[in-house]
Amino acid sequence: MIEIKNLTKSFGNILIWENVNLNIEDGETLAIIGKSGSGKSVLMKHINALMNPNQGEVRIDGENIFGMSYAELRNIRQRFGVLFQGAALFDSISAFENVAFPLRYFTDYSESKIRKRVLECLEQVNLGAIGDKSTAALSGGMRKRVGLARAIVLRPDYILYDEPTSGLDPETSNEINDLIELMANELDVLSIVVTHDMHSVLRVADKVAFIDEQKLSWYGTIEEMEASSHQNLNKFIRASEYQISQMR
Amino acid sequence: MIKTGYDSLPIIILAGFFTGAVMTVQTSYQLLGGFIPSSTIGAIVSQSLLIELAAVISALVLAGRVGARIATELGTMAVSEQIDALESMGFNSVTFLVIPRICAGMLMFPIIYVAAATAGIGGGILSGLVTGALPPADFLLGARQVFFPWDVTFGLIKAFVFGYVITSISCFKGYYAKGGAEGVGKATTQATVLSCIYVLLADLILAIILL
Numbered sequence: 515m516i517e518i519k520n521l522t523k524s525f526g527n528i529l530i531w532e533n534v535n536l537n538i539e540d541g542e543t544l545a546i547i548g549k550s551g552s553g554k555s556v557l558m559k560h561i562n563a564l565m566n567p568n569q570g571e572v573r574i575d576g577e578n579i580f581g582m583s584y585a586e587l588r589n590i591r592q593r594f595g596v597l598f599q600g601a602a603l604f605d606s607i608s609a610f611e612n613v614a615f616p617l618r619y620f621t622d623y624s625e626s627k628i629r630k631r632v633l634e635c636l637e638q639v640n641l642g643a644i645g646d647k648s649t650a651a652l653s654g655g656m657r658k659r660v661g662l663a664r665a666i667v668l669r670p671d672y673i674l675y676d677e678p679t680s681g682l683d684p685e686t687s688n689e690i691n692d693l694i695e696l697m698a699n700e701l702d703v704l705s706i707v708v709t710h711d712m713h714s715v716l717r718v719a720d721k722v723a724f725i726d727e728q729k730l731s732w733y734g735t736i737e738e739m740e741a742s743s744h745q746n747l748n749k750f751i752r753a754s755e756y757q758i759s760q761m762r
Numbered sequence: 763m764i765k766t767g768y769d770s771l772p773i774i775i776l777a778g779f780f781t782g783a784v785m786t787v788q789t790s791y792q793l794l795g796g797f798i799p800s801s802t803i804g805a806i807v808s809q810s811l812l813i814e815l816a817a818v819i820s821a822l823v824l825a826g827r828v829g830a831r832i833a834t835e836l837g838t839m840a841v842s843e844q845i846d847a848l849e850s851m852g853f854n855s856v857t858f859l860v861i862p863r864i865c866a867g868m869l870m871f872p873i874i875y876v877a878a879a880t881a882g883i884g885g886g887i888l889s890g891l892v893t894g895a896l897p898p899a900d901f902l903l904g905a906r907q908v909f910f911p912w913d914v915t916f917g918l919i920k921a922f923v924f925g926y927v928i929t930s931i932s933c934f935k936g937y938y939a940k941g942g943a944e945g946v947g948k949a950t951t952q953a954t955v956l957s958c959i960y961v962l963l964a965d966l967i968l969a970i971i972l973l
Contacts, residue, residue, distance in 0.1 A: 559846070562850055564846050564849055564850060584854070588852040588854075589852070591849070591850055591851065591852045592851065592852040594850060596846075596847065596850040598846065598847055599843065600842055600843060602842060602843040602844050602846065602847035603844075604844055604847075605838075605842075605844075615851075616851050616852075619851075619853070620851075620852065668851075
């Protein structure tokens with residue numbers, strides 16, 4: 515379980531958000547939505563302490579990660595799998611080696627066991643035949659899938675997705691959404707999806723947190739969101755619907 | 763270590779060779795017609811190379827070659843969230859990315875200095891022979907007359923310090939790069955310029971302290 519308590523972040527004099535409070539239960543998928551620049555990704559980077567807040571706590575299974583030693587934090591971080599916005603693949607090594615990377619450093623697996631586990635993860639993200647392709651030779655969708663395979667290779671308890679469908683065509687976006695659903699169901703992990711893609715939200719999320727006006731402006735289930743009278747939230751959802759109707 | 767040292771050897775040998783060659787020709791021109799023995803040219807060129815030029819010229823060349831490479835590599839990793847990805851897996855990104863590069867610089871720069879000094883003396887001997895300024899035997903006689911082991915030690919100390927200065931500045935600038943391709947370009951330029959400035963400053967401080 516992840517608890518976010520009174521979290522406040524600012525960069526210099528610029529307040530990003532303040533007093534954010536959220537509880538995310540194990541096995542749940544939370545979508546963090548909001549306009550570009552609202553601080554969604556910044557909030558996500560606080561959940562595994564890639565950034566430090568001005569005040570507040572993030573508790574993982576009851577323990578505040580900001581009070582931990584580096585060694586403790588390292589153990590906590592290894593319980594997370596993160597899919598970054600641009601996949602953040604290491605471009606000096608192949609796609610296969612990217613997935614194998616955490617196994618080589620954090621397990622004592624033999625080479626054959628590493629190969630087996632990497633192929634298993636690549637298979638899970640429908641990239642079984644990727645071989646030793648360079649990351650530069652991969653399409654945007656393939657990069658995200660390799661990033662996801664790398665995120666799940668150490669069997670994490672939590673998966674963080676930063677804009678998983680941004681920059682992808684609708685078909686590939688759907689495939690990524692399928693994978694997020696699949697990961698949540700098959701691996702029974704707690705997932706946090708930062709996105710402004712409402713299709714993605716409706717497909718994968720159990721609960722939604724809306725960041726707006728420098729605070730957690732709204733929080734609830736998908737059903738509650740659809741019935742909500744929150745003005746800015748409705749405006750945000752309607753803008754997505756308008757884009758779809760324009761395309762039609 | 764291969765990227766920092768071995769891959770830099772061709773340009774360093776070239777720079778050292780031409781420095782020694784040009785110095786020999788110019789020193790010979792400056793001393794022309796005097797009553798100074800031609801072996802003095804060998805003495806001046808070899809000592810200048812050992813205590814100053816081999817270390818400083820190779821450091822300035824490497825500030826552009828190695829420093830820019832480090833800043834660009836780390837800068838690209840920073841703006842494409844690869845450093846965040848490392849941290850999120852549980853790696854200490856400084857231990858993983860920065861410290862090996864600084865250690866490689868500190869270990870390889872003295873070796874590069876030796877290559878530059880050797881190539882410089884070789885260039886001096888060859889240009890003296892080709893231009894008729896002085897025969898190789900005179901060059902070597904002059905070089906031997908003013909050779910003090912401390913000069914080489916001093917050059918090695920300089921190269922070691924320059925290795926630290928260039929790699930640490932470049933790592934710092936690259937690691938904290940922000941703002942996409944423009945940010946990486948800015949970080950690379952700053953790394954190269956600051957490395958050159960701090961190399962020259964360190965050169966002066968070491969000369970004051972150690973000579």
